[in-house]
Amino acid sequence: MSSSSPIVYSFSLLLSLALIFIFAPEILPSQNPFFSPHDDHDDLALFNKALRSASSVHGRGRGHRRLRISRLATKNPTPKIAFLFLTNSNLTFAPLWDRFLRGHSHLYNIYVHADPFSDVQILPPPFESHLIPSKKTERASPSLIAAERRLLARAILDDPFNLYFALISQHCVPLHSFPFLYRSLLGENPLRAFTSQPRHRSFIEILSDDPNLPERYAARGDGVMLPEVPFEDFRVGSQFFVLAKRHALLVLADRKLWRKFRLKCLNLDSCYPEEHYFPTLLSMADPEGCSRFTLTNVNWTGSFDGHPYTYEAAEISAGLVRRLRRSNSSYPYFFARKFSPECLPPLMDIAEDVIFRD
Ligand SMILES: *[C@@H]1O[C@H](CO)[C@@H](O)[C@H](O)[C@H]1NC(C)=O
Ligand SMILES: *[C@@H]1O[C@H](CO)[C@@H](O)[C@H](O)[C@H]1NC(C)=O
Ligand SMILES: *[C@@H]1O[C@H](CO)[C@@H](O)[C@H](O)[C@H]1NC(C)=O
Numbered sequence: 001m002s003s004s005s006p007i008v009y010s011f012s013l014l015l016s017l018a019l020i021f022i023f024a025p026e027i028l029p030s031q032n033p034f035f036s037p038h039d040d041h042d043d044l045a046l047f048n049k050a051l052r053s054a055s056s057v058h059g060r061g062r063g064h065r066r067l068r069i070s071r072l073a074t075k076n077p078t079p080k081i082a083f084l085f086l087t088n089s090n091l092t093f094a095p096l097w098d099r100f101l102r103g104h105s106h107l108y109n110i111y112v113h114a115d116p117f118s119d120v121q122i123l124p125p126p127f128e129s130h131l132i133p134s135k136k137t138e139r140a141s142p143s144l145i146a147a148e149r150r151l152l153a154r155a156i157l158d159d160p161f162n163l164y165f166a167l168i169s170q171h172c173v174p175l176h177s178f179p180f181l182y183r184s185l186l187g188e189n190p191l192r193a194f195t196s197q198p199r200h201r202s203f204i205e206i207l208s209d210d211p212n213l214p215e216r217y218a219a220r221g222d223g224v225m226l227p228e229v230p231f232e233d234f235r236v237g238s239q240f241f242v243l244a245k246r247h248a249l250l251v252l253a254d255r256k257l258w259r260k261f262r263l264k265c266l267n268l269d270s271c272y273p274e275e276h277y278f279p280t281l282l283s284m285a286d287p288e289g290c291s292r293f294t295l296t297n298v299n300w301t302g303s304f305d306g307h308p309y310t311y312e313a314a315e316i317s318a319g320l321v322r323r324l325r326r327s328n329s330s331y332p333y334f335f336a337r338k339f340s341p342e343c344l345p346p347l348m349d350i351a352e353d354v355i356f357r358d
Pocket of ligand 3: 326327328
């Protein structure tokens with residue numbers, strides 16, 4: 001962003017709205033085969049379009065255009081959180097998310113990437129009609145990175161007022177109220193949230209001391225990651241992040257690291273591309289701009305086959321929610337995973353009195 005005055009800056013934001021109407025993305029489900037060069041080409045076109053739309057937001061427009069748009073933008077010119085739901089199965093916790101978001105529709109947007117080859121057929125509220133054009137996703141492949149970048153790009157194209165991007169899965173649940181999350185990320189003052197964007201931090205785990213790093217680094221073959229990604233720069237972190245907008249744009253602009261991370265793994269047992277791509281890219285590009293901790297609590301104690309501990313219905317209690325919120329960072333945990341589908345009723349029972357009471 002280049003504008004120095006908040007007024008000029010908000011005018012630029014207004015301009016972008018009109019451009020978004022003109023270049024509105026087509027919402028058609030796509031059924032392309034898995035990760036062909038054609039897919040990658042589609043994605044690049046989408047990312048470039050998103051980057052162009054964002055640069056028009058951050059650049060300056062001509063007077064007559066600003067005038068034309070201000071009418072449209074008055075609809076909802078507030079900073080928003082974009083929730084990016086990445087799923088390959090039914091969104092079981094939809095009723096809980098619905099209650100979490102209810103009454104705050106002017107402060108968030110939802111985007112869903114659902115594997116078209118999975119049995120996700122009907123999106124319940126609050127997800128209905130928020131499906132983005134999605135492609136096949138698979139574990140131990142770069143397809144999850146691609147899906148997450150697609151979510152970021154669609155969110156950037158859709159609403160220039162999306163300032164934070166929270167990646168969520170179908171096994172995640174909220175641990176606090178929406179207003180508390182919103183205030184923690186964006187503060188109380190909308191205009192200040194716009195002007196303070198260069199200082200917004202991303203919440204993403206970035207670790208350099210994991211014992212599995214050497215094996216994971218070599219998963220695509222010895223020396224393959226060089227010269228773009230030296231081992232000293234290779235990082236790991238949990239998949240679920242909350243990115244500030246400038247980092248979302250940085251991810252969409254990346255070609256260099258993606259050329260390496262998109263390569264097939266030879267060793268599938270050490271292949272978790274999405275746990276490395278985002279932490280490595282962000283720690284190389286803007287280490288100071290990242291918190292290095294995640295806002296999503298994942299219990300890796302007793303993990304099995306790369307899956308974290310999954311909570312069962314009998315374990316759901318006010319005490320568990322309070323334990324899951326506790327972190328060693330300056331923020332509590334706002335989300336947690338994984339939960340089995342049977343956890344929905346007991347979670348709904350304690351939603352108002354425990355989960356959404358901060
Ligand atoms: C997912 O939901 C659909 C209906 O919306 C249902 O037919 C299907 O059985 C569900 N799948 C699972 C695994 O629960
Ligand atoms: C994490 O999972 C372990 C089982 O592997 C369980 O004993 C522990 O209570 C869990 N932690 C929390 C905070 O629930
Ligand atoms: C916080 O740090 C302490 C000491 O390093 C550790 O024992 C504890 O498990 C950590 N708690 C959480 C919630 O990460």
